[in-house]
Amino acid sequence: MRKSLLIFFANLRLTLVLILTIAGLSAIGTFVPQGDDAAKLAEKWDPDLVHVLEQLGVTNAYHSWWFLLVLALLAVNLIACTILRLPRVWKLSQESEGDAHVDPELPATAFNERWECAEGVLPALDVARKMLAKDYPNLRQVDGPRSRMLVGEKHRLSLWGAWVVHAGLMCLFAAGFLRIVYGYSLYMVIKEGERAVVPKERVIWGWSVDRVSAFGMSVPLPRVYHRMRTHNDFQVGLDTFDLQYYPNSSAPKLFRSDVKILDMDNKIQRGASILVNQPLSQGDVMLYQASWGYEGLHGARLDVKLPGDRDRYEVTAPFKKKIKLLKTAWELEITDFYPDATMVGPGKLEQASSQLNNPAIRLKFFERGKERAHFWIVYAFPQIQMSKVAGLEAVGRTVDPVPFTVLQVGHDPGVPLALAGALIVILGVFSSFYLFYRKIWVRITSLDNGRSLIQVAGFSKRNKMAFKRAFGNICRAMRKELGETSQGEQ
Amino acid sequence: MSPDTLSQALFLVLFALLSVAWLTQLVGVLTHSEARLKLANQLARVALAWNIVALGHRWIAADHAPWANQFESATVVAFGVVLLYQIFQREHRVPLLGLLVLPAAMVAIAAASLLPQEYKRIAPLMPALQSYWLKIHVSLMLVSYGAFATTFALSLMYLVRDGAWTQRTTWKVLPLATALGGLFFAYVHAQARSPFWNSLMARFTWTELAGDTSKAYGLFALLGLLLGGLASAGLNRLPARLVEGLPDTETLEELNYRSVAVGFPLLTLGVILGAFWGHVAWGRYWGWDPKETWAFITWMIFAFFLHARVSQGWNGRRLAWVGLFGAGSIVFTYWGVNFLLSGLHAYAKP
Ligand code: HEM
Numbered sequence A: 001m002r003k004s005l006l007i008f009f010a011n012l013r014l015t016l017v018l019i020l021t022i023a024g025l026s027a028i029g030t031f032v033p034q035g036d037d038a039a040k041l042a043e044k045w046d047p048d049l050v051h052v053l054e055q056l057g058v059t060n061a062y063h064s065w066w067f068l069l070v071l072a073l074l075a076v077n078l079i080a081c082t083i084l085r086l087p088r089v090w091k092l093s094q095e096s097e098g099d100a101h102v103d104p105e106l107p108a109t110a111f112n113e114r115w116e117c118a119e120g121v122l123p124a125l126d127v128a129r130k131m132l133a134k135d136y137p138n139l140r141q142v143d144g145p146r147s148r149m150l151v152g153e154k155h156r157l158s159l160w161g162a163w164v165v166h167a168g169l170m171c172l173f174a175a176g177f178l179r180i181v182y183g184y185s186l187y188m189v190i191k192e193g194e195r196a197v198v199p200k201e202r203v204i205w206g207w208s209v210d211r212v213s214a215f216g217m218s219v220p221l222p223r224v225y226h227r228m229r230t231h232n233d234f235q236v237g238l239d240t241f242d243l244q245y246y247p248n249s250s251a252p253k254l255f256r257s258d259v260k261i262l263d264m265d266n267k268i269q270r271g272a273s274i275l276v277n278q279p280l281s282q283g284d285v286m287l288y289q290a291s292w293g294y295e296g297l298h299g300a301r302l303d304v305k306l307p308g309d310r311d312r313y314e315v316t317a318p319f320k321k322k323i324k325l326l327k328t329a330w331e332l333e334i335t336d337f338y339p340d341a342t343m344v345g346p347g348k349l350e351q352a353s354s355q356l357n358n359p360a361i362r363l364k365f366f367e368r369g370k371e372r373a374h375f376w377i378v379y380a381f382p383q384i385q386m387s388k389v390a391g392l393e394a395v396g397r398t399v400d401p402v403p404f405t406v407l408q409v410g411h412d413p414g415v416p417l418a419l420a421g422a423l424i425v426i427l428g429v430f431s432s433f434y435l436f437y438r439k440i441w442v443r444i445t446s447l448d449n450g451r452s453l454i455q456v457a458g459f460s461k462r463n464k465m466a467f468k469r470a471f472g473n474i475c476r477a478m479r480k481e482l483g484e485t486s487q488g489e490q
Numbered sequence B: 001m002s003p004d005t006l007s008q009a010l011f012l013v014l015f016a017l018l019s020v021a022w023l024t025q026l027v028g029v030l031t032h033s034e035a036r037l038k039l040a041n042q043l044a045r046v047a048l049a050w051n052i053v054a055l056g057h058r059w060i061a062a063d064h065a066p067w068a069n070q071f072e073s074a075t076v077v078a079f080g081v082v083l084l085y086q087i088f089q090r091e092h093r094v095p096l097l098g099l100l101v102l103p104a105a106m107v108a109i110a111a112a113s114l115l116p117q118e119y120k121r122i123a124p125l126m127p128a129l130q131s132y133w134l135k136i137h138v139s140l141m142l143v144s145y146g147a148f149a150t151t152f153a154l155s156l157m158y159l160v161r162d163g164a165w166t167q168r169t170t171w172k173v174l175p176l177a178t179a180l181g182g183l184f185f186a187y188v189h190a191q192a193r194s195p196f197w198n199s200l201m202a203r204f205t206w207t208e209l210a211g212d213t214s215k216a217y218g219l220f221a222l223l224g225l226l227l228g229g230l231a232s233a234g235l236n237r238l239p240a241r242l243v244e245g246l247p248d249t250e251t252l253e254e255l256n257y258r259s260v261a262v263g264f265p266l267l268t269l270g271v272i273l274g275a276f277w278g279h280v281a282w283g284r285y286w287g288w289d290p291k292e293t294w295a296f297i298t299w300m301i302f303a304f305f306l307h308a309r310v311s312q313g314w315n316g317r318r319l320a321w322v323g324l325f326g327a328g329s330i331v332f333t334y335w336g337v338n339f340l341l342s343g344l345h346a347y348a349k350p
Helices: A002-009 A012-031 A047-056 A058-063 A065-093 A121-133 A156-182 A415-434 A464-482 B003-030 B034-062 B070-092 B097-113 B132-162 B167-192 B195-206 B213-237 B240-244 B249-281 B290-312 B316-340
Strands: A111-117 A140-143 A147-154 A184-191 A195-214 A217-245 A252-262 A268-275 A280-282 A285-305 A312-317 A330-338 A340-345 A348-353 A360-367 A370-378 A393-411 A438-446 A452-460
Touching: A002 A065, A012 A058, A012 A065, A012 B290, A047 A058, A058 A065, A065 A156, A111 A464, A121 A147, A121 A438, A121 A452, A121 A464, A156 A415, A184 A195, A184 A217, A184 A285, A195 A285, A195 A393, A217 A285, A217 A393, A252 A285, A268 A280, A268 A285, A285 A330, A285 A360, A312 A330, A330 A348, A340 A370, A360 A393, A370 A393, A415 B249, A438 A464, A452 A464, A464 B249, B003 B034, B003 B070, B003 B097, B003 B240, B034 B070, B034 B097, B070 B097, B070 B132, B070 B249, B070 B316, B097 B132, B132 B249, B132 B316, B167 B195, B167 B213, B167 B316, B195 B213, B249 B290, B249 B316, B290 B316
Parallel strands: none
Antiparallel strands: A111 A452, A140 A147, A147 A438, A184 A393, A195 A217, A217 A252, A252 A268, A280 A285, A285 A312, A285 A393, A330 A360, A340 A348, A360 A370, A438 A452
16 A cells, blocks of 8 residues: 555655646646735735635645645655666666676667677777777776677666656755745834844644635634744844935935844944845844835925014924924924825825935924924925915925835744755756767677677667767777778677 | 947957858859868858957956956857857868858847947946956856857758748748848937937928938838848759758758767856846845746757657758747847846947
């Protein structure tokens, strides 16, 4: 029973089916938006359809049960194949050394030639050895009562290439498993001048049952582990966030977080910079520069005109703090700041993103301690004045927003295994395709008339055409050197 | 002349060189002239050298490796196509191979040149691309695409030689492909609102076409259809001599396998090194981004090719179809994903 299961899973036709299935299933997820993008899908597509897609896992295709199942089947297929075949191949590769009482046998191969020459066996053997030595340094000789045989092989290791590839693939499967179970990828936001604890996900083993609703039914879904959100035992503080643009362009050239690593008692451990393409490794997590944005202000400069006044006041105001306008009865406070404002209605603004694309601040004015006006000013459009008090105007000059950085916190214990697997796959693929295995046999048999019969056979695993040429060349050279007394048949 | 214009001009010259090499080879084959075939091969080498010059110029002008946008990458693919064809040809000397491989390089350059300006402009590198991995991973991927151009040509040659690919197939497939190309061209220009597209829209105000994008799409599809039809007519008029000049099916099959044996390791290495880069830049070595996924699908198709051959004894016609299928998957990975799907890899877009 166990044996037949093994044989079923070691089926190579199953491999082909699985390979095609995986290729086909992977394509689905490239056409249907995945993960977070899928949430916006309901706006464009029929919500019922989106719901069905979600239930089927199509919007999370690469983690859906059906995709993981097929991948797991391929892994089982690969392992079963190896268990079943490897011992056989190993045995085959351990060739017997021959028996001096029996003449060595020449294998039946695609390439072979034979002819007779006047030389005796031993001199002919010397010539053959000399000719083969260049291409096949490790010549082996097998002796029999009437004949001697030379066997040469090259790139024997490449015979194992496919097995090496598959071993590498198994490492990759194992790495993927570790990643799915133990890996996490979380985001943390830190404002300039502040610090934050680094988040973490812990895996807790133990049976539990989730209930998921599918097609109007509540279906129990057993789980062997679940995850708990905790934190790593260190913090990251953002000293400065640096953003540079290419000259005369809005294309960012560089963004960098200069950070401090602190322990939980706020003691500084070290300082470091995190850039795109230059993550920071700390403990068993990697910190990547993911994104940035702005929230809040250090302050802002603006020009203010009060009702009945001819002059404009140049004001430098802090954020969310009332200040007095000198020599007047007025006070002012910046109550809100949007780095990227869009107008959604008269006097109403919304925040489109946290990038500094279209900064706007909202001002509150007080006269003798009483609130008089509360309105937005958009830096890019000084002509739009939204104050409802006649004669009260404000125009923004500069803003000094507080940047924040978004760091990705990545943990993946499978990485070393994945690295090993990747290197092994590369090694196997290159050795199997660029070093092709070839083998040559030359048997020299003494004939009754004192002459010798020369038989040459050759085998090549790949690149048959190149081998055919090389094989022809060797035979031609040998014929020339040894002479030929009769036309041998092919 | 601005560096941008000069660079584009250099690649147009490359296109001309490739065309001349191709025509010389065609004439050589039709007239059974060894001398002309030799000349054609030398011309292909000149084109290769010119390609290096043009890429070198762009490298200096852009101050980064010249494979960071759609135009640049296409010129590297052309380089890979001709380079691997030359290497392959040195070992195996397949008559007529160049007739089918060189057009792959020509199409790459032509398609890139037909893109709106913003895809072609020399631009500074965004932070995510500022890495030595750009040099390694991207160039390897592009060269592996070049290797599979040889697979494409050999698979096609096999099918023609074998009789599975008839003149009628050419009539069906080629115009369809060029019509799709025309549609794609229109789509990209319309999406980018390129000056070319805008002026076209403006010029046709006196017809019903004004502002009607779908009609303009149809126009380009029709143009493509016409072009493909003309090409089919030309190809089908080629004398039977061309087909007889092909190597026998057994040789073609072996060569086809060899070409996959060249491309597969390159693709494997390219994808894996891309994963290394993803680990550093995006915080994961694999994330099922559409580009990654399609490279993976291509990889699976060629794994299928290899396994079907060793384990099920697939050969000849069936493997040739798989080879064509794999080549199609590469075209989609390379162009389709960039323009029709979105994802992290959308660097080619301006
Ligand atoms: C994504 C998955 C796989 C990849 C990329 C892969 C890759 C390869 C490569 C490159 C070869 C060498 C082909 C040649 O000689 O032309 C090969 C051969 C082979 N593969 Fe796979 N393989 C995969 C999965 C599997 C699985 C799941 C099995 C078995 C269940 C399998 C069984 C074999 C066998 C038996 C050979 C022939 C070995 C020989 O040369 O004697 N492969 N594979």
